[in-house]
Amino acid sequence: MEFTVSKAELVRELSLSQGVVEKKTTIPILSNVLMEANGDRITLTATDLELGIRCSCPARVKKEGAGTVPARKLLDYVRLLPEGDIQMKFLENHWASITSGRSRTRIAGMSRESYPELPPTPPVVAQVPVKTLASMIARTGFAISMEESRFTLSGALLLLRPEGLTMVATDGHRLAYVQAPPAESGTVDQPFRALIPKKAMGELTKLADDAGEGAVALFSGDDNHLFFQVGHRLLLTRKLAGNFPDYERVLPKDHTHVATLDKAEIRSAIERVAQFADERSRAIRVQFVSGEVRIFSSSVEMGESEESVPAEYTGPDLEIGFNAQYLLDFLRVISQDRVAFQLKDQKSAGELRPAGDSVTDEYRYVVMPMRI
């Protein structure tokens, strides 16, 4: 295999593979990137067997073929080369020689035969704007639990339905639910339900950042994998196995009382008061009284703090304990200026939603209270 490729293009595509390449690998070949030259393009593939990415860029191919080289080393080296063309040639012993200007390097590679084969892409079932996907991921990802158990999954539920896309994530204490409006949901040919692992969501966000305005992800899935094709890049991930908790049971049907607040005010108030909350539980007490919301914290060791924020609230006086971190996670991610705090009583779930005119989709965040 022999080809010439522009340094900038190679660096850009290689960078995308870095998040996928296994760092603490037990299988040496997985720290390599597979390079294939075909027609007028080269294709780069990286995988850790959970997640795979395949990118391509134009190249002048002199001789078709394939080979693998250490992904990290290749990127570190190529990045330092001056702008311009890079010539790569794979030798008989699987080594690759890289020539650029006056630099000549030979890098130890491994046989292409031992590189795992990515599963074939099934027919496309939906076309989804990547910006929509990225925004949904940003607004649910923080609620994913770190560890998996029967009760929680380290990933989010993605629902593709003709009426729109839905993403739900939970860690057992809170749940984030986003439903994109049909106008932003692209076209869904066939309803689909899938659990996306947390790591794949991160890579998907990276792809979305790198994709141009209006880019669309072609979504498909087979029994075990999910595929997102964005332009000439393909991200595929193993599906999460397990049952996602019955989120519809969790979403409150009715709320007796609503407090509407200024997001910036309540956010900074909580940030300040939470300094005096217990370091582990981050417990604060939130008191809803007519016309304002008060926040309290106290810890035996450090002291106590309280603050009040004006609010549109007409319900009865209520005091509920919450984890400050959970509230802040939501307040930090929404773009709207107003936030609605819906509640029922001390023992029932509280719900936060962005409020105001600029709300176009349905974003609901359910937080369970604490007993303090």
Add this chain to the structure above:
Amino acid sequence: MGRIRILPDQVANKIAAGEVVERPASVVKELLENSLDAGSTDLRIEVESGGRRLIRIVDDGCGMLRDDALLAFERHATSKLRDVKDLLSIATLGFRGEALPSIASVSRLLLETRSEEETTGTSIEIAGGKMLRCEEAALGRGTAITVRDLFYNVPARKKFLRTEQTELAHIASLVTHYSLAHPAKTFQLTSGPSELLRVTPVGSREERVYQVFGSQVLEDLVEIGERQRDLRMPAPGVPPSEAISEYLREPEEPEARTFRLNGFFSRPQVQKGNRNSIYIFVNGRLIRDRLLLHALSSAYHNLIPPSAFPFALLFLECDAEEVDVNVHPSKTEVRFRHGSFVHDFVRDTIRERLMESRPAPTFPVSPRSPQHAPEAGQAAAQLPYSEFSQMVADQAPPETLPVGLSEHGGEFNVPSEAALPEFTLRAVPGPDLRLDFSAPPIEVTPGPQPSGKLMRHADPHGSFPPDALPPPDLSLSVLSALRPLGQIHESFIVAAGRDGLWIVDQHVAHERILFELVLKQRARGSVEMQRLLLPLVLQLTAEQQIDYARIADELHASGFETEPFGQRTIAIKAAPAALPASDIERILFEILETAEGETRGVSLDDLRRNVCASIACHAAIKINTKLDPGKMEWLLRALAQTDCPMSCPHGRPIAMHYSTREILKAFHRI
């Protein structure tokens, strides 16, 4: 003629002998107790063939008058008791009047005794319970009893005797422990030509422990000092023995009964595989008592693993009326009138002292100790894979293993101890790290050269002042002054202190901090609870269901809001706030597991500690977690403030100390 008849004394004595004289050691025990009761200060014990052929005890006690000497071999003849009321307050070791006739009925016995009041002594010879001879003899004051051919007329019992070595070991351990209980007396034990024990009178128990066990053991022990607690409650209590309950005087209870506890117990790092190293004396009597054993283990609860046992020598003194020794003819069991008070007193005293002493484990490092190489290899094998652990594993030279085994074979045969680091608390003055520049140059004091190869002239690398050093404060309170240097394997904090290097296991350290925090919150009743989005439904086994029902209240108080949810199913609605939701299922089953089985009878307090330990363990930072310096510092400071920073609630050590002295030694600077 009826079929029932009264057994002749001969037979009755043999039956009693079955209970009292089980093995040669029981003979020694009975005779030794008689000598002690007689006020002897010099006790010599000779045995041959593990006591089968000969047991001879010579004392300088009060001796016996001739008539008494004859009477002593009658059944139930004793000088220690007069009427049944005396049974309520037995101050002597013996009282049953059974030992001598029992022993005499199964052996050839020679008694030689002279009391102060008589000018001549008495010599009596008995074989198989029959008196052969009784004559006047010229003897010194005191009593000498020679027991030959034990069980010569009871072949069945003789068959059950173990090897000479085993029987001798029992005798030796018995004499050793009586010698510990009576530091002011001389004890001498010889087996044939060899002397097994010889201790001269000393002023304190500590000195006696040193005489018997040596300095190494003494360093691992904590002395209780004299602790006492008064029992004030005029509690009715259980009558000491039902047979004499009718004679109990009506509650004309004295205002206060004082219990005193003295003795030694090991630091938590010393862990024994069985209870054989626990010796409990109640009013000078060596006993095996479940109540006191339990008190001891609960004092160590959360400090050493449940399967390990400490070394302990406990001397409990109390009013003779508070304890009933008339439980079994062998007198190794007692009953306390106020059992729970005694239990709590012993447990609290030991626990308090354990907390106060806060000893720090040290590394068993010495420049030439090949046995650590295989340990390093083992440790590396258990560590998460990393370049370093790989390196450690690679470097552990395999050929050192046989060397270590051959040189330290004995140590390796005892896994419970070999696996554990060795702990010392030698009060060695460690050099101060702060060098005084203005001080005149200090000559290195010429010490014994460890080997000819090491040339130690004036050290060109600068020397440490060898004296004028503060005695090292080896208690873990110094933890707060430590400066964290970094982490090993993102699991262990390495920290420098004034007195050397410390390595702290971050998980168990945090676990200890949280454990005490959770306990405190629990005590205050201010447990923070996080409600769950969806109740977590758990399926229990029938056994777990029963355990759950028993501990449901305690679970609730600890922050688990649970409720029965149909047949053998419970729903968890809320859990302690510090726990991640994904762990709740595991932790609840873990708690149920600790609540079941042998601990079923465990006190509520222990259960609570178990629950808190489980919560703390799951909420604590894990190993393989990167910590920034601020966090490490916080962890060390918080650890220093805990009541017991030396081991985690499950008994694992938290911090290891490598003293400056040991570092200097390892680099051949001292």
